[in-house]
Amino acid sequence: MAYAYLFKYIIIGDTGVGKSCLLLQFTDKRFQPVHDLTIGVEFGARMITIDGKQIKLQIWDTAGQESFRSITRSYYRGAAGALLVYDITRRDTFNHLTTWLEDARQHSNSNMVIMLIGNKSDLESRREVKKEEGEAFAREHGLIFMETSAKTASNVEEAFINTAKEIYEKIQEGVFDINNEANGIKIGPQHAASNATLTGNQGGQQAGGGCC
Amino acid sequence: MGSQSSLGPGIPPPRRPPAPDTLSYLDSVSLMSGTLESLSGPGFLDDVSSLGSDSEINGLAYRRTDKYGFLGGNQESAIPVDVARQRELKWLDMFSHWDKWLSRRFQKVKLRCRKGIPSSLRAKAWQLLSNSKELLEQNPSKFEELERQPGDPKWLDVIEKDLHRQFPFHEMFAARGGHGPFPELDRSWRPLEGKACVPSPEPAGPALGLEPQAFWCLVQICEKYLPGYYSAGLEAIQLDGEIFFALLRRASPMAYRHLKKYKIDPILYMTEWFMCIFSRTLPWASVLRVWDMFFCEGVKIVFRVGLVLLRNALGSVDKLRSCQGMYETMEKLRNLPAQSMQEDFLIQEVVSLPVTEALIERENATQLKKWRETRGELQYKPSRRLHGSRAIHEECHRMNPPLTSSASLLSLTGFKQRAARGAAPARHLSPLPTPNQSGPPVLSGPLLLSPPATSPSVSSSPPRTGGEALQSLAIPPLTPMGCPAQPPLPVVSP
Numbered sequence: 132m133a134y135a136y137l138f139k140y141i142i143i144g145d146t147g148v149g150k151s152c153l154l155l156q157f158t159d160k161r162f163q164p165v166h167d168l169t170i171g172v173e174f175g176a177r178m179i180t181i182d183g184k185q186i187k188l189q190i191w192d193t194a195g196q197e198s199f200r201s202i203t204r205s206y207y208r209g210a211a212g213a214l215l216v217y218d219i220t221r222r223d224t225f226n227h228l229t230t231w232l233e234d235a236r237q238h239s240n241s242n243m244v245i246m247l248i249g250n251k252s253d254l255e256s257r258r259e260v261k262k263e264e265g266e267a268f269a270r271e272h273g274l275i276f277m278e279t280s281a282k283t284a285s286n287v288e289e290a291f292i293n294t295a296k297e298i299y300e301k302i303q304e305g306v307f308d309i310n311n312e313a314n315g316i317k318i319g320p321q322h323a324a325s326n327a328t329l330t331g332n333q334g335g336q337q338a339g340g341g342c343c
Numbered sequence: 344m345g346s347q348s349s350l351g352p353g354i355p356p357p358r359r360p361p362a363p364d365t366l367s368y369l370d371s372v373s374l375m376s377g378t379l380e381s382l383s384g385p386g387f388l389d390d391v392s393s394l395g396s397d398s399e400i401n402g403l404a405y406r407r408t409d410k411y412g413f414l415g416g417n418q419e420s421a422i423p424v425d426v427a428r429q430r431e432l433k434w435l436d437m438f439s440h441w442d443k444w445l446s447r448r449f450q451k452v453k454l455r456c457r458k459g460i461p462s463s464l465r466a467k468a469w470q471l472l473s474n475s476k477e478l479l480e481q482n483p484s485k486f487e488e489l490e491r492q493p494g495d496p497k498w499l500d501v502i503e504k505d506l507h508r509q510f511p512f513h514e515m516f517a518a519r520g521g522h523g524p525f526p527e528l529d530r531s532w533r534p535l536e537g538k539a540c541v542p543s544p545e546p547a548g549p550a551l552g553l554e555p556q557a558f559w560c561l562v563q564i565c566e567k568y569l570p571g572y573y574s575a576g577l578e579a580i581q582l583d584g585e586i587f588f589a590l591l592r593r594a595s596p597m598a599y600r601h602l603k604k605y606k607i608d609p610i611l612y613m614t615e616w617f618m619c620i621f622s623r624t625l626p627w628a629s630v631l632r633v634w635d636m637f638f639c640e641g642v643k644i645v646f647r648v649g650l651v652l653l654r655n656a657l658g659s660v661d662k663l664r665s666c667q668g669m670y671e672t673m674e675k676l677r678n679l680p681a682q683s684m685q686e687d688f689l690i691q692e693v694v695s696l697p698v699t700e701a702l703i704e705r706e707n708a709t710q711l712k713k714w715r716e717t718r719g720e721l722q723y724k725p726s727r728r729l730h731g732s733r734a735i736h737e738e739c740h741r742m743n744p745p746l747t748s749s750a751s752l753l754s755l756t757g758f759k760q761r762a763a764r765g766a767a768p769a770r771h772l773s774p775l776p777t778p779n780q781s782g783p784p785v786l787s788g789p790l791l792l793s794p795p796a797t798s799p800s801v802s803s804s805p806p807r808t809g810g811e812a813l814q815s816l817a818i819p820p821l822t823p824m825g826c827p828a829q830p831p832l833p834v835v836s837p
Contacts, residue, residue: 170618198576200576312669
């Protein structure tokens with residue numbers, strides 16, 4: 132399907148926090164508690180609309196295991212957005228956020244939009260990490276924050292879409308160089324063509340103006 | 344529309360529309376395991392019809408899994424009965440003079456592995472090929488000893504988290520209620536301390552099988568065939584990724600240039616292929632054939648399969664047209680052309696690809712040198728990789744006293760104590776109660792590699808729960824670990 136932009140996302144966080152479930156909920160609108168353990172990386176994709184434009188999200192879902200850390204780093208390259216996920220029912224997954232964030236900052240481009248996600252919000256009775264703590268962490272590190280439930284789908288759409296909105300705004304502001312795929316953004320074939328035409332016309336007008 | 348590229352291990356992408364007379368997916372799951380919720384993937388709905396020959400014979404009530412025990416799998420057996428029978432006789436003959444065959448007629452053994460090991464004899468053949476049978480005999484009590492040792496809680500925790508995510512679509516795992524681990528089984532899972540407990544399905548072999556045979560097979564894979572693959576940092580995998588990429592330059596210059604152009608590192612696509620030896624990539628029938636060759640010829644086969652897959656996905660101008668760009672290419676690599684993974688086609692291509700041990704070793708030296716120049720010394724130095732059966736046997740016979748297990752790998756944890764609290768260890772469970780009646784006489788034992796999916800005694804009984812279901816499944820699935828645990832009683836008596 133034609134798209135105006137393609138954004139690359141990466142989902143990171145400890146093992147078992149629900150990264151693959153978030154992805155599946157977002158791409159297929161279903162919850163599947165039993166799924167393959169991610170080895171290396173998995174992919175999902177979905178089309179969304181922002182500001183009337185079709186945007187394709189290509190989402191890389193990474194392995195959370197410690198042993199994979201060294202190779203997970205190579206997945207950061209060319210990501211425009213990252214979902215950093217922890218499990219609100221497991222304190223340790225929250226405590227590890229700092230190292231994840233360091234990794235992300237170190238191996239990605241500096242404009243990458245990072246969304247902090249406290250997943251499994253449906254398990255209120257087993258909660259170990261307060262919402263306020265998540266918010267505080269996000270504030271401190273300049274991240275967007277949301278609590279989600281891949282099981283009930285609560286906030287899942289919002290998490291992915293808000294991240295995309297943020298990236299889109301950055302594009303509008305000219306922060307991202309959209310012609311460099313290393314930034315995790317690709318202009319769709321359709322859009323590229325219309326851009327070229329637009330530039331051509333503008334060029335023509337300017338040339339004309341100069342002539343007069 | 345949304346899509347996720349991976350359906351599940353051993354679950355080939357849907358190829359045929361469902362047959363009208365099959366039960367719905369949910370019916371089938373509920374009959375089999377008593378749980379409905381856990382496996383609602385749409386892939387199944389499309390795939391329920393793919394029946395192996397066993398299922399056909401057993402009738403409607405057993406149309407739940409393929410002959411390997413995968414829900415909705417799609418496997419067919421194409422070998423005529425008389426050929427299968429002849430092959431079995433040949434293999435039985437080899438078994439009885441195994442050492443001679445290996446030392447004097449290895450080429451013939453190799454050829455027979457390439458043709459596919461008869462499924463009834465596969466378990467024993469893999470044990471012999473990997474020399475794990477000898478290890479087991481030399482260390483008769485080692486396994487139990489290790490089981491008695493207390494486990495490191497750190498590894499137990501990791502394993503508990505991961506266990507139910509190995510082959511979730513295998514009936515044995517599905518039977519556990521899907522969501523969450525089946526406690527009795529999970530508690531008996533033991534880590535390989537000192538090795539990273541990577542989420543590869545390999546450890547699932549001994550853990551789930553609880554069979555010393557499978558365990559020793561795993562040891563051989565980790566120590567001899569693929570040393571360092573499952574160690575922290577995954578350096579051995581990364582190094583093999585570089586070797587793989589260098590080999591691709593010869594095998595398919597076009598695919599090579601394409602991947603290079605879009606800066607797609609090998610680690611992005613080959614990690615799962617190599618770590619799981621394609622058990623999560625290929626259709627199960629192809630997995631078994633690949634493993635037959637892998638146990639005989641070693642890592643060369645893994646390289647070759649990967650090269651064949653890449654060549655078929657990206658090896659021509661035509662194929663590249665649809666994947667101009669990193670993203671498109673990655674998507675293509677996650678959705679490989681089905682035809683290239685089909686058993687006969689794949690094996691043919693793999694066999695004819697000129698990638699030799701010598702070539703791999705040479706490239707290994709080159710890439711290791713590069714690695715040292717750019718990244719310094721390897722953090723983890725695995726032992727030398729042995730290229731297959733013959734090398735392993737030769738090494739083993741050179742060594743005196745006989746090969747002993749490495750301590751690093753063998754720190755099993757408190758299985759016994761835990762098992763005592765939960766279910767009995769699986770290897771103490773009863774063997775498969777009823778032989779599969781569908782095959783020719785000589786194949787009439789349950790397929791060692793195949794979980795007893797089609798066994799009437801399993802399928803016709805009322806829905807089971809937890810431990811009961813487990814007990815009926817004395818044989819673990821052939822996890823990519825590969826070494827199917829043998830049931831306590833020999834199934835095939837030569």
